[in-house]
Amino acid sequence: MINNTKISIIVPVYNSESFLHLLIEAIHVEKIKNNWDIEVVLIDDGSKDLSFNKINELASVYKYIKGIKLSRNFGHQIAVKTGLTYCKGEYVAIIDDDLQDPPSLLPMFFSYLDSGYDVAYGVRKKRKESFIKKLSYSTFYKILKKISNTEIQIDSGDFCVMNKKVVKNMLKLQEKNPFLRGIRAWIGFKQIGVEYERQARIEGESGYTIKKLFKIAKDGIFSFSNFPIRLITILGSIGLAFAIIFSGYILFEYFINLIPVKGYTSLIIIISFFSSLILICLGIIGEYIVRIYDEVRDRPFTVIEETINL
Template sequence: MKGKKISIIVPVYNSEKFLDLLVEAVDIEKNKNNWDLELILIDDGSKDHSFKKIFELAKIFKYIKGIKLSRNFGHQIAVKTGLTYCSGDYIAIIDDDLQDPPNLLPSFFTYLDNGYDVAYGVRKKRKESFIKKLSYASFYKILKKISNTDIQLDSGDFCVMKKRVVENMLKLQEKNPFLRGIRAWIGFNQIGVEYERQARVAGESGYTLKKLFKIAKDGIFSFSNVPIRLITILGSLGLVFAFFFSCYILFQYFVNLIPVKGYTSLIIIISFFSSLILVCLGIIGEYIVRIYDEVRNRPFTVIDETINV
């Protein structure tokens, strides 16, 4: 790593109470490894005084760069903003809650020294609730099955990358980025490194169920054609069912010469296919909304204030 500049990108959300712990942990590694460092802290529309805390820390630690977004744009946009403003040869992405400990970074950077372009963390153990762990595991398995890109199971945004990887990631100007998917899509020489994800040092996660669901949608609809193709499969199955059911009704009417009573079955079929049509329209709508987001060509974020940038 001799002569390499290090950039560490940290999205910040309501982290006023423990930001100093994060910076202290990073500073320990900086001094121990003699890093030429820039620490980029992106305040993603925090409701507390996180940016004021960043301002205070930047007075003490001159390598800190602060970016305040005009509102909460979401974790992925915050990270992408940091990638846009970083200038390091080696770039790391970590969370602000010390779940991805800075003391792991030196060993991750070693993989870059040894010829890899990306070393990403693979969580072998999560210190989270059973429901969350089950949800994450299910999502990653589904995504891996249906994705057009080989996305590693249990890999998050925690990673280290060379500058050329970041430059190529930023060429993909998606308005709803799923960064770990983009990282996998661009290729290069990548390796997954297992680590044990720690519990939050303090506070509560900014990842609400709504935000997690949005990231899951971004991952599925950005990297898979299966949902839209599923409509064709369901339509074909419905057509086959309708054909055989029609034959059955005609048989009952002409051969057995009995009136067709089937009111109940008719209501069930109409309800089923009406619901199926709405689901299919919803899937099509997701793709149309994403097309609309892209063609509007709005900036992916708005910056309110910066420090040392």
């Protein structure tokens, strides 16, 4: 570590009252071992337990802890963005509160910044999660890589270290539905992916429900790809080709083979198919319109209820 480099460690916190002290103890071990000058910014993202009380308790022991309590659950990405907004370090790390991304990895990651990289992000080599979740993550990242306008590394998460220059440029993108690993890739600079084996959660259940995971997937796809809107044109072209071929077939049967065409079943199938297609296309257009509306309203991306040492 470069001497006298101020380090910020950003940790979004959700329902972590029972094990948050284990994370801070692990960070403190690295602080002592590596003689770090650090601040740890803990963002309570509307926890339903007494996580913020725990943050307050830990801040009285570890003076480098800063706490931020959001007025409700705004989501993981917003919590991290809030931490990035208020951190002061020259080097900035983002880790989760459940020790799946161990603080013991940080010295190795910081060494890449020392050697000239602007970002070192984690690439998950193994996941200690269910088969369904692993399959879902893998499928999402492969689809995103194929359709995205920006190259986003497969199996990269928010776990990373960055220099202050990168953080400043990330914060210039005032998106109301941020997909931070996509923003991190979009801004460029000298980046490197570092493989690591992700651990199982130390305790409790993940705050990422299916609904929240689906929202992050939507944010990633709709924020970094034009493919969904182009898909409408592709589907329309396929539908038009199908309609022309089917119409030709009907006319051939009627005029050439002189076969009366009743077509009730065919008509119902075609109407149902194209009605569903229209609704899907309207949904895709609506998703973009909703995002435009979110940006136009220009609401603050979060509301802070209380802070500690900030």
